[in-house]
Amino acid sequence: IPLIIGLVNRQWRSRLSSPLLFFLIGSVAAILTTVRNQAGTPTLVFVCIVILTSKALLWKKKSAFLVALLGGFVVITSMWFILLHQRDNYLQNHHGEIPNVRSHPIWHSVYIGFGYLSNNFGLQYSDTVASDAVRSVDATVGYLSPAYEKILLQEVLLLIQTHPSFVIETIAAKSGVALMFFLRFANIGVLLFFFRKKFTGIYSAFCASLILSAIYGILAIPVLQYMTGLVAF
DSSP: OHHHHHHHTTSSOGGGSSHHHHHHHHHHHHHHHHHSTTTTHHHHHHHHHHHHHOSSSOHHHHHHHHHHHHHHHHHHHHHHHHHHHHHHHHHHHHHSOOOSOOSOOSHHHHHHHTTSSOOSSOOOSOHHHHHHHHHHHOTTSOTTSHHHHHHHHHHHHHHHHHOHHHHHHHHHHHHHHHHHHHHHHHTHHHHHHTTOSSOOHHHHHHHHHHHHHHHHHHHSOOSGGGOHHHHHO
């Protein structure tokens, strides 16, 4: 992040001012995203906003940087899906089946995340709670399979429809914890922000990345393990 800020504001130029650098950044963001679901997305968004709002770059250079950045992300992501396809073909041919799980579950984490506060619905932040909820609907569904995720999506939507006040209270509580993380680690930076005369593109990039990083903890559970991106930004 400091490298990008310095680059687009003319503090570091010459060889660093190259689309190859942004291609590498996009590639790293893609690698992070394959290791941990959406881990590289806040950084990718940050770099895109900084490039677009930079007054030190011409639109021709902005376009080249953005194409290189997204190109690196797409290339690595495509390679990952090709490897997954090859793995599935191998397992299908040699073992007669392929894994149910293709990515990190989303609705599983969201569903048990509503167990953050004490409640009368039997919700807790426990994998067993989500598994039991799915089995009560269809006991034949594989754990963390697409069908499993679909059932939990329906359960989340049902919870929102039938108990909206509980959902709002839970999200508000977890958002408050995320805000405490922000105030604790941004500390004096929050005060310095108000001394700026205008809202710059870098501030916009930080705000977008902070919000994206906080969403993970707000949807699941607001503990440090889910807030490392927020803390870093």
